[in-house]
Amino acid sequence: MDEIQNFKSGYVSIIGTPNVGKSTLLNTILGQKLAIVTPKPQTTRNQIRGIFTTDSHQIIFVDTPGLMNPKYRLQSEMVRTAYGALGDADVVLFVVDATRPNAEIEDRILKRLRRTKSTTILVLNKVDLIAKPTLLPIFEDYNRKFEFAQMIPISALTADGVPVLLEQIENYLPLGPLYFPEDQLSDLPERFFIAETVREKIMLMTQREIPYASAVIIEEFEKRQTNKSGEIIYIRAIVYAERQTQKQIIIGKGGKLIKRVGELARIDIEKFLDARVFLELYVTVKTDWRKDARQIQELGGFIE
Numbered sequence: 001m002d003e004i005q006n007f008k009s010g011y012v013s014i015i016g017t018p019n020v021g022k023s024t025l026l027n028t029i030l031g032q033k034l035a036i037v038t039p040k041p042q043t044t045r046n047q048i049r050g051i052f053t054t055d056s057h058q059i060i061f062v063d064t065p066g067l068m069n070p071k072y073r074l075q076s077e078m079v080r081t082a083y084g085a086l087g088d089a090d091v092v093l094f095v096v097d098a099t100r101p102n103a104e105i106e107d108r109i110l111k112r113l114r115r116t117k118s119t120t121i122l123v124l125n126k127v128d129l130i131a132k133p134t135l136l137p138i139f140e141d142y143n144r145k146f147e148f149a150q151m152i153p154i155s156a157l158t159a160d161g162v163p164v165l166l167e168q169i170e171n172y173l174p175l176g177p178l179y180f181p182e183d184q185l186s187d188l189p190e191r192f193f194i195a196e197t198v199r200e201k202i203m204l205m206t207q208r209e210i211p212y213a214s215a216v217i218i219e220e221f222e223k224r225q226t227n228k229s230g231e232i233i234y235i236r237a238i239v240y241a242e243r244q245t246q247k248q249i250i251i252g253k254g255g256k257l258i259k260r261v262g263e264l265a266r267i268d269i270e271k272f273l274d275a276r277v278f279l280e281l282y283v284t285v286k287t288d289w290r291k292d293a294r295q296i297q298e299l300g301g302f303i304e
């Protein structure tokens, strides 16, 4: 009974500039790959909610797109979405890359954070890449800029420091109910994660504009019985490019690239759904979709 009365719960938003490791951190905390990760900046386009439940608390982590100076409509939407996660946050994790601080944009984010009432924790990520003695001056620098509740060095990749971070977050959580069933991992639909997995493989396997000009929509998602091997999940995904030339590159010579994308995505999707999957991919063109508000809503995956 006591335990139930002391139960804590709340929202924790993960924000920062692109490529600092926000999505990696979400996945490491959950112990499962929920958000896609690539070495390229601007991988995440949406708020991705991951639910972390223990006997004593439930935390809804909200991963967000990296904050930057938007140059086209999709990027403005990504920035709006990221800042949108500040509204209901009990705790904000301001994640920075220890190897590559980005003062200009970070200062702007901190300005915005001064206007919120949430507790803000500085998360200095990627410390596996730097020598320990260099940590102190970095912390001093951030400490001068903002009144952080805590400053915690971590490696989202190796999980070093992540348990300490979780303990600290728990300290700042209010008493509250179990919002979601304890075994629920996210409130986003399976389709979203499937589309993201395909987009991740495209981002990993293409260069220049293509990773940013691609979008993926799931057109069909259906359980089917096969005569031979029982149940299989049939998925048809449409990959959108902005130009005919991009479409050709995504398909590749003799369909080689899209075939590889499909193979890699299927392996991950089967793991995620814990089921056998038949994945069919089509590539099509929607000219300049990233500049069009309506098409961004349709193709950007903005489920809120």
Ligand SMILES: Nc1nc2c(ncn2[C@@H]2O[C@H](COP(=O)(O)OP(=O)(O)OP(=O)(O)O)[C@@H](O)[C@H]2O)c(=O)[nH]1
Pocket (backbone or CB within 6 Å): 017, 018, 019, 020, 021, 022, 023, 024, 025, 036, 037, 038, 039, 040, 041, 042, 043, 044, 045, 064, 065, 066, 067, 125, 126, 127, 128, 129, 154, 155, 156, 157, 158
């Ligand atoms: N060495 C090292 N690499 C990391 C760490 N955390 C993340 N990375 C790498 O940094 C790159 C970006 O990671 P993401 O998790 O996609 O970063 P993000 O902040 O979500 O990026 P956006 O979604 O683009 O804003 C990937 O190549 C990760 O493997 C870390 O602690 N150490």
Ligand SMILES: [Mg+2]
Pocket (backbone or CB within 6 Å): 022, 023, 024, 035, 036, 043, 044, 063, 064, 065, 066
């Ligand atoms: Mg991300």
